[in-house]
Structure formats: C-alpha cells, structure tokens
Amino acid sequence: MSEEIEEKKLVLASGSPRREEILKQLKLKFTIIRPKIDENNFNGDRPEELVKILAEKKARSVMDIAENALIIAADTIVVLDGNILNKPADAEEAKKMLQRLSDRKHQVITSLVVLDSDSGEIMVECNITDVKMLELSNDDIDRYLSTGEAMDKAGAYAIQGFGALFIESISGSYYSVVGLPIHQLAKLLKKFNYGIL
Numbered sequence: 135m136s137e138e139i140e141e142k143k144l145v146l147a148s149g150s151p152r153r154e155e156i157l158k159q160l161k162l163k164f165t166i167i168r169p170k171i172d173e174n175n176f177n178g179d180r181p182e183e184l185v186k187i188l189a190e191k192k193a194r195s196v197m198d199i200a201e202n203a204l205i206i207a208a209d210t211i212v213v214l215d216g217n218i219l220n221k222p223a224d225a226e227e228a229k230k231m232l233q234r235l236s237d238r239k240h241q242v243i244t245s246l247v248v249l250d251s252d253s254g255e256i257m258v259e260c261n262i263t264d265v266k267m268l269e270l271s272n273d274d275i276d277r278y279l280s281t282g283e284a285m286d287k288a289g290a291y292a293i294q295g296f297g298a299l300f301i302e303s304i305s306g307s308y309y310s311v312v313g314l315p316i317h318q319l320a321k322l323l324k325k326f327n328y329g330i331l
C-alpha cells in the first residue's frame with residue numbers, strides 16, 4: 135500500500151493586494167495571514183540585507199499560526215544611489231521621492247522567502263531590477279499623486295498602475311517590481327517539492 139504524502143498548504147504572509155493577485159494569477163490555493171512586524175526598526179542595514187531581514191521577519195511572524203504550511207513572504211524597496219526609498223509617509227514625501235527618481239535609473243530590490251512552518255527550513259531569493267524613469271514635471275507628479283496610487287508603494291509609484299506612464303524601461307523582472315518575482319517563487323517552492331505547474 136502506498137503511503138500518501140500530505141501536500142503542504144500555502145500561506146501568504148502579506149497584507150499586500152498585489153502579492154495576493156500574483157498568487158491568484160497562478161491559480162494557487164492559499165490563505166493569507168497579515169504579518170505583524172515594525173518595518174521602521176531596520177533602517178541602518180544595507181539594502182539587500184534589509185529586504186532579506188524584513189521578508190524573513192514577516193514569514194516568521196506568522197509561523198505559530200500556520201501549521202503544516204509553506205509560508206511565503208516578501209519585501210520590496212526602491213534604491214536610488216544606494217539610498218533606500220520606502221513607502222512615503224505622506225504626499226509631501228511622495229512628491230520628493232518622485233522628484234528624485236525623475237530622469238534617473240534606480241533599482242527595485244525584492245527579497246522573497248519560503249519558510250516551512252514545521253521544520254523551520256527557510257529559503258531566500260533576492261531580485262534586483264533596474265528601472266529607468268522618464269523626466270517628470272511637477273505637474274506630472276501632482277497629477278499622479280492625485281490618483282492616490284503612490285502612498286502604499288515603495289518609491290511612491292506603481293508600475294502596474296498609472297505609474298506605468300512614467301517608466302521608460304526596465305531591466306529585470308516586472309513581477310519583482312510589483313512585489314513578488316514569480317520565477318523565483320517557483321524555484322523556491324520546487325525546492326520544497328511544490329510544483330506550480
């Protein structure tokens with residue numbers, strides 16, 4: 135008699151509607167648990183280190199609630215000249231961010247983590263994508279901010295929304311900029327014997 139191996143559940147440790155949409159696009163069955171971490175405590179770290187620490191903290195923060203699960207968590211930041219641009223605190227900060235990003239190339243860094251809630255085994259991937267923004271006038275920025283789209287996005291723009299109007303080119307993963315690099319998610323899940331296709 136063959137022994138049945140119970141497939142692990144997927145848990146998305148995220149309150150981000152974008153990450154949820156991406157998993158839905160892949161027709162994955164998953165539950166969502168909002169992570170409880172204070173993202174402002176870790177500002178001193180190098181960008182790649184910071185995103186890794188934050189993604190890992192998000193995954194670990196739901197570990198006690200998620201049983202027999204593969205927990206997926208991610209963190210995304212924008213980096214300009216080595217300086218980290220997180221989510222803007224208010225419209226004024228959003229405007230300053232977009233003025234700085236105007237006519238420049240920056241990096242979007244996303245760290246992705248898959249954590250086995252039972253064994254505690256954790257795997258991490260990091261993605262760096264270059265994004266070139268067009269030159270933006272103050273009027274462009276004001277009109278954009280009036281859409282309300284900027285506020286919960288790292289760097290104060292959303293490539294998947296009106297922000298697309300400002301993007302000249304990207305080199306790397308579109309899905310990483312939106313918050314969850316699909317090809318790297320597939321790679322990590324495969325390591326845990328979970329196939330998407």
Ligand SMILES: Cc1cn([C@H]2C[C@H](O)[C@@H](COP(=O)(O)OP(=O)(O)OP(=O)(O)O)O2)c(=O)[nH]c1=O
Pocket residue numbers: 147148149150152153169173192208209210211212221242286287288289291292293294297311312313
């Ligand atoms: C640059 C960019 C960022 N973003 C988003 C992705 C992330 O959701 C957000 C960065 O904040 P994060 O802290 O990575 O994520 P979050 O707070 O939205 O969700 P959670 O921590 O609960 O998972 O910015 C876009 O949606 N589009 C973009 O073009």
